[in-house]
Amino acid sequence: MNNKFWFFGSKLNTGLLLVLIILMVIAIRIMLRNEKEYFGVFQKPAPVVTVDQSQQPIPKDGLLGDKDDLISFSIWPNTKVHGIVSYRGVIKGGYFFEANIGINILDLNKKALKRSNARSTTDWTIDPVSFEGNIDFTGLPKGSAYFEIHNDNASGLPANDKSVLIPIIIE
Numbered sequence: 001m002n003n004k005f006w007f008f009g010s011k012l013n014t015g016l017l018l019v020l021i022i023l024m025v026i027a028i029r030i031m032l033r034n035e036k037e038y039f040g041v042f043q044k045p046a047p048v049v050t051v052d053q054s055q056q057p058i059p060k061d062g063l064l065g066d067k068d069d070l071i072s073f074s075i076w077p078n079t080k081v082h083g084i085v086s087y088r089g090v091i092k093g094g095y096f097f098e099a100n101i102g103i104n105i106l107d108l109n110k111k112a113l114k115r116s117n118a119r120s121t122t123d124w125t126i127d128p129v130s131f132e133g134n135i136d137f138t139g140l141p142k143g144s145a146y147f148e149i150h151n152d153n154a155s156g157l158p159a160n161d162k163s164v165l166i167p168i169i170i171e
Contacts, residue, residue: 064146064165069093071128075147075166081137082171088121088132095151095162096124101131102150105140106165113140117152142170 060067062077073089075081095101105114118133150163 062167064167065148065163066093067164069095069162070149070164070166073149073166075168077167078169080169080171081147083138084134084136086132086134087118088130089149090128090130091149091164092128093151093162094127095149096120096129096131097152097154099124100152101129102148102152102163103133103135104148104150105135105137105168105170106146106148107141108144108146110146110165113145137170140170144168145170 063070069092071090071092074087075085091101099120100117101120103116103118104112105116107113114135114137116133116135118131120129120131122130145168146165147168148163148165151161153160153162
């Protein structure tokens with residue numbers, strides 16, 4: 001038998017050497033991928049920005065719609081927003097269905113740029129109701145817009161629609 005192809009004359013050592021080479025190739029690929037992420041080749045998710053002014057009543061100046069329904073909200077009128085924004089608030093007057101409330105970002109013509117929803121954090125059948133959520137402003141046109149809190153109108157009847165519009169500035 002010809003031993004020149006065997007590492008130290010053993011099939012076991014040759015097998016271990018091949019496994020070691022495969023593992024090194026995998027490790028190098030992982031390191032290169034992490035290096036690309038480190039240098040920004042892969043796009044990282046936008047950081048979550050938390051704006052917390054929800055402990056104080058929201059100023060009603062600048063709000064549109066059923067503004068008296070909004071008790072407190074963490075994004076005040078004309079707040080500058082970007083990335084992923086975490087928000088929370090308290091609203092009264094039957095905005096929820098199955099613990100959901102509609103959240104939309106509208107342009108100045110009140111056309112939807114993004115549709116989302118938030119969840120109640122308290123019993124949604126008892127008035128008023130606390131809610132919270134996150135929304136990503138990445139990729140939306142920069143400039144003035146509205147953050148709309150819209151009731152989850154299960155009936156679909158326009159007469160039952162209610163909303164509060166908060167002017168914001170997308171950066």
